Amino acid sequence: MIFSKIRRVLGDIYLVFVLIFLYAPIATLVILSFNTSKSRNRWGGFTFDWYGELFKSATIMSAFRNTLVIAFLSALIATLIGTVAAIGINNMRKIPKTVVMAVNNIPMLNADIVTGISLMLGFIAFGISLGFKTILISHITFNIPYVLLSVMPKLKQTERVTYEAALDLGATPLTAFFRVVFPDIFPGVISGFLLAFTMSLDDFIITHFTKGAGINTISTLVYSEVRRGIKPSLYALSTIIFGTVLILLIVSNIAQNKINKRR
Amino acid sequence: MGTSLIDLEHLSKSFDGEIVLDDLNLSIKENSFVTLLGPSGCGKTTTLRIIGGFEQADSGRVIFDGKDISNIPPNKRNLNTVFQKYALFPHMSIAENIAFGLKIKNKPKAYIDDKIKYALKLVNLDGFEKRSINSLSGGQQQRIAIARAIVNEPKVLLLDEPLGALDLKLRQDMQYELIRLKNELGITFIYVTHDQEEALTMSDTIVVMNQGYIQQMGTPEQIYNEPENAFVADFIGESNIIGGTMVQDKLVDIFGAKFACVDEGFGTNKPVDVVIRPEDIDLVEPEKGTLVGRVTHLIFKGVHYEMEVTTPNGYEWLVHSTDMFPVGKEVGISVDPFDIQIMNKPESEDEEAVGVNE
Secondary structure, eight states, rough: HHHHHHHHHHHHHHHHHHHHHHHHHHHHHHHHHHSSOOOOOOOOOOSSSHHHHHHHOHHHHHHHHHHHHHHHHHHHHHHHHHHHHHHHHHHHHHHHHHHHHHHHHHHHHHHHHHHHHHHHHHHHHTTOOHHHHHHHHHHHHHHHHHHHHHHHHHHHSSOHHHHHHHTTTTTHHHHHHIIIIIHHHHHOOOOOOOOHHHHHHHOHHHHHHSSSOOOOOHHHHHHHHHHHTTOOOHHHHHHHHHHHHHHHHHHHHHHHHHHHHHO | OOEEEEEEEEEEEEETEEEEEEEEEEEETTEEEEEOSSTTTTTTTHHHHHHHTTSSSSSSEETTTEEEEETOGGGSSSEEEEEEOOOOOOBBBBBHHHHHHHHHHHHHHHHHHHHHHHHHHTTTTTTTTOOBGGGGOHHHHHHHHHHHHHHTTOEEEEEEEETTTTOOOHHHHHHHHHHHHHHHHHEEEEEEEHHHHHHHOOOOOOEEEEEEEEEEEEOOHHHHHOOOSHHHHHHOOOOOOEEEEEEEEEEETTTTEEEEEOOOSSSSSSSEEEEEOOGGGGEGGGGGGGGEEEEEEEEEEEEEEEEEEEEEESSSEEEEEOOOOTTTOOEEEOOOOOEEEEEOOOOSHHHHHOOOOO
């Protein structure tokens, strides 16, 4: 009895430590973003000033806009291409399917720096000037495998026979797909989109190599700012990004739970 | 019985070089309950899928109501399928599932609502409209699948082992249910199963298939009592299949003993296969039997005793009887002439598959 109690308490303490190690750095960042003092080790009082400065800075705001636009567009286009591709691949015979899925996994395992440099070389070789569009194309490229990976399992669960049943009841192949197959794989499509969105939001290395001069996303901006010394407004920016990702995560978890409950 | 509604003409189909159907011809009459019966891989499901339009035959034609529908996609065919795994749409309510086909055909809402009510009543699930699919048992799901198919008023209902996933008791209930439905709706049922009892219980016509060929086609009584070859005899129920010699018309020699039978036209002294059902063997006093053997096995089965009687040549006769004879007892074997079924002996395996008595 007493032992199991001790064991439980020890387990709880262990868990608390794990959480502290994980979140202490982020908490520090959040706290510093509200610190009046520029010093990193003295608390000078609470302020929103850094957030205000953030929104007043044209470079930061344009980088912020770029990041969101690229994340949204690349996730959307990758979801479209990836979903259509997943349907095609799912209908392949076994051996080609295995080969294609293996090829699909390579970009995800590949080092970002290799992907980044090769994309850059590719753009230059084909005479495409680096800028917004090359970042977008690159992000779509590395996002497609993630979409495929989250849609494929849903497609496998969807039985071909329900599609056939829809045809049997008079639906054209297109209607059968949108009325019967798509609702079934929809959770996979959404999670693919969210995954792609966060991957794009997150990316630094590939963006760094494919962006060209004169355009920045938040990550590349932070990188160039850091070399000139970190401004507290960057803490504020990081806090906002962290908050956004956290909210996205919570929303997608709640949505998943709701879908699972309905089943 | 009415005119033929579906004609399958010279259907052949192979998958990856393996022949599944070989020049299959079948005519299905309007308003009949036809069962395609056979072991797995015999081509029965493929035949059904070709009729439904989910598979294209490599050659041959499907004639439906006088029109060639071989190249018409499934959504344009006036027939509906009940699938083995129900294939209900999980994200729709029961009412939405049933309404699916009608909505596609743009039927008015009042008509659709009426139809849903009617169909649910027909399958004994009144008031289930709003329920979700996952709250239903397997048997209920299958009823919904049937309701979803019949609201479209198809001329033919294709059923692909619809009771395969249900437990025994439910399966028997659903068999009666299907017969009732068939009689109330007055449409043609084409039913696929590997369960011979199911086939015998429900069908007007049974088509026994093996290796892509039709082995025999007939009423359940014909199939059971007069199997045309050893495959049919063996597949439908239990039976003793014995090599014998047709001495002359109405007389067959089995293990040296002469049995009177009713078959004729096989010639004289011709080797044949003899089929005798276990329940048709009468065990009598040794001196009254045509053959004499000894009981070597005895199992109580409930309705009857199952016994094995071994004759001196070593053959083990399977016997079903309500009278019990203990193991070791010497008994006589006697069979009424009309309980003996004579079949031509197949001369090769190919011939066996085709069925020589066609």
